[in-house]
Amino acid sequence: MTISVSMTVNGKTVSGDVEGRTLLVQFLREQLHLTGTHVGCDTSQCGACVVHVDGQSVKSCTILAAQANGTEVVTIEGLADGATLHPMQEAFREHHGLQCGFCTPGMLATGYDIVRRLPDADEARIRRELSGNICRCTGYHNIVKAIKAGAEKMSAA
Amino acid sequence: MTPFAYSRAATPSEATGLGRDGASFIAGGTNLLDLMKLEIITPDRLVDISRLDLAAISETPEGGLRIGAMVRNSDLAADRKVCDSYPVLAEALLAGASAQLRNKATTGGNLLQRTRCYYFYDTAMPCNKRAPGSGCQAIGGATRLHAIFGASVHCIATHPSDMAVALRALDAEVEVEAPEGAIRRLPLSQFYVLPGDTPHIETVLAPGDLITAVILPPPQGGRQTYRKVRDRASYAFALVSVAGVVALKEGRIAHASLAFGGVAPQPWRNETVESMLHDRQPSAGLFAQAADALLADARPQKDNAFKISLLRRTLIAVLNELTDADQ
Ligand SMILES: Cc1cc2nc3c(=O)[nH]c(=O)nc-3n(C[C@H](O)[C@H](O)[C@H](O)COP(=O)(O)OP(=O)(O)OC[C@H]3O[C@@H](n4cnc5c(N)ncnc54)[C@H](O)[C@@H]3O)c2cc1C
Ligand code: SF4
Ligand code: FES
Ligand code: FES
Numbered sequence: 001m002t003i004s005v006s007m008t009v010n011g012k013t014v015s016g017d018v019e020g021r022t023l024l025v026q027f028l029r030e031q032l033h034l035t036g037t038h039v040g041c042d043t044s045q046c047g048a049c050v051v052h053v054d055g056q057s058v059k060s061c062t063i064l065a066a067q068a069n070g071t072e073v074v075t076i077e078g079l080a081d082g083a084t085l086h087p088m089q090e091a092f093r094e095h096h097g098l099q100c101g102f103c104t105p106g107m108l109a110t111g112y113d114i115v116r117r118l119p120d121a122d123e124a125r126i127r128r129e130l131s132g133n134i135c136r137c138t139g140y141h142n143i144v145k146a147i148k149a150g151a152e153k154m155s156a157a
Numbered sequence: 158m159t160p161f162a163y164s165r166a167a168t169p170s171e172a173t174g175l176g177r178d179g180a181s182f183i184a185g186g187t188n189l190l191d192l193m194k195l196e197i198i199t200p201d202r203l204v205d206i207s208r209l210d211l212a213a214i215s216e217t218p219e220g221g222l223r224i225g226a227m228v229r230n231s232d233l234a235a236d237r238k239v240c241d242s243y244p245v246l247a248e249a250l251l252a253g254a255s256a257q258l259r260n261k262a263t264t265g266g267n268l269l270q271r272t273r274c275y276y277f278y279d280t281a282m283p284c285n286k287r288a289p290g291s292g293c294q295a296i297g298g299a300t301r302l303h304a305i306f307g308a309s310v311h312c313i314a315t316h317p318s319d320m321a322v323a324l325r326a327l328d329a330e331v332e333v334e335a336p337e338g339a340i341r342r343l344p345l346s347q348f349y350v351l352p353g354d355t356p357h358i359e360t361v362l363a364p365g366d367l368i369t370a371v372i373l374p375p376p377q378g379g380r381q382t383y384r385k386v387r388d389r390a391s392y393a394f395a396l397v398s399v400a401g402v403v404a405l406k407e408g409r410i411a412h413a414s415l416a417f418g419g420v421a422p423q424p425w426r427n428e429t430v431e432s433m434l435h436d437r438q439p440s441a442g443l444f445a446q447a448a449d450a451l452l453a454d455a456r457p458q459k460d461n462a463f464k465i466s467l468l469r470r471t472l473i474a475v476l477n478e479l480t481d482a483d484q
Binding site: 001003019020021023042043044047050056057058059062063064066067110113114128129131132133 | 161162183187190207231255256257261391392
């Protein structure tokens with residue numbers, strides 16, 4: 001059974017035909033070619049696939065494209081303003097918040113979400129909020145630093 | 158995932174009708190989709206209930222709280238009334254999963270999440286819960302996560318929800334709408350069924366029954382806490398957990414409700430323990446007796462005898478915290 005879905009992705013209206021079982025992350029990557037959102041575990045654990053749906057951070061491997069029909073989705077591609085990096089992206093670059101970069105799209109989506117919900121989050125809180133995002137490379141210290149710096153940049157912006 | 162037909166229900170009665178005819182409900186999907194990917198559950202029809210108008214939290218005429226079944230775990234944990242009057246519930250929710258999952262997980266779905274028994278997830282293994290009659294690979298196998306109370310020779314799995322443990326201590330009720338529209342309310346104590354020789358049946362719900370709300374009685378007062386002990390400090394299921402609500406009056410325990418997670422096929426409660434504490438002065442001796450009474454019927458498996466001493470220490474720590482005169 002195919003289902004027609006339409007949603008706003010990074011400010012643009014998009015539509016397409018999907019199967020019932022098509023995941024949002026598959027729709028984003030394979031049909032819209034927005035390959036910035038990664039799939040690490042495909043079982044809701046790792047957080048590489050985090051995007052925002054109607055302003056909430058969610059794991060796009062654990063939501064059907066059909067469930068996202070009619071929503072507003074923001075992916076990593078929607079964070080920068082043209083060639084200008086988002087302050088959170090800038091902070092990750094400055095603070096070496098990434099090594100291989102695989103987890104980074106999800107870390108940025110989560111980092112941005114943490115700052116939006118909890119602009120004054122301290123280090124312990126940031127660490128707690130990051131529990132759904134796994135990184136094999138950095139050991140997290142620089143990610144936490146980057147999110148803290150990103151928070152300062154975002155409030156200054 | 159095997160293919161399935163997908164539709165969104167516009168009303169509860171549309172959902173219950175389709176459910177009676179064999180469709181599965183999907184709410185947040187955070188448990189169901191994982192199980193479908195592994196083909197542990199293979200519905201041919203999925204009804205999306207997440208847009209039903211059941212996402213409100215409101216006060217009941219009695220002064221309690223009505224929590225719509227579609228209220229997301231993140232919204233429930235942040236609700237002012239929950240934080241003020243039922244903090245054990247907010248703490249339990251925040252001790253579970255991760256922010257992104259709580260943003261999707263719903264109140265109804267959380268109650269109905271399936272066990273985390275390793276063998277239930279492995280379709281190459283026998284499992285009476287997944288494939289009734291095939292046997293239980295956990296018995297005699299790896300049993301670190303398994304039950305010490307309420308298990309049977311057919312299944313020793315635990316219920317993984319943190320939220321349900323807090324709701325059990327708060328004497329919550331579940332409101333259910335049946336396919337013909339009848340609405341009933343049942344105490345959470347009568348919602349889950351023990352595995353017995355039918356471990357694939359986990360609740361009293363019939364096909365098509367839709368959870369529409371969870372109802373909390375008026376706040377009991379007293380102090381509340383949720384203590385979860387797990388292998389990692391975050392993002393892991395409970396090895397044991399204790400939800401406690403204790404009120405003191407003139408130095409005596411006027412009221413204690415205690416529910417236990419990670420140790421049984423359902424949130425566990427023991428009224429004998431609570432009545433032992435009633436109208437007594439808090440003391441180390443009393444708490445030790447309460448722990449003895451609780452653990453008298455514990456039946457460990459090969460790998461989980463540690464849960465007996467862990468639960469004892471966790472219960473005593475919770476009772477100390479909730480009765481500490483200096484706090
Ligand atoms: C990585 C990970 C870590 C987790 N850690 C924890 C943890 O530490 N503690 C914890 O408690 N939980 C944890 N969870 C589980 C999580 O809390 C549940 O997946 C979630 O609460 C399920 O809610 P849902 O709305 O997504 O349910 P769904 O997946 O949509 O549904 C679950 C089941 O309930 C049924 N259902 C849903 N709503 C209704 C309704 N209203 N009426 C009738 N049937 C209904 C569905 O048909 C399905 O069978 C974790 C999950 C993941 C993926
Ligand atoms: S404990 Fe229950 S869920 Fe686990 S293998 Fe045995 S029957 Fe299956
Ligand atoms: S790919 Fe979605 S959480 Fe890992
Ligand atoms: S930078 Fe490699 S996984 Fe995080």
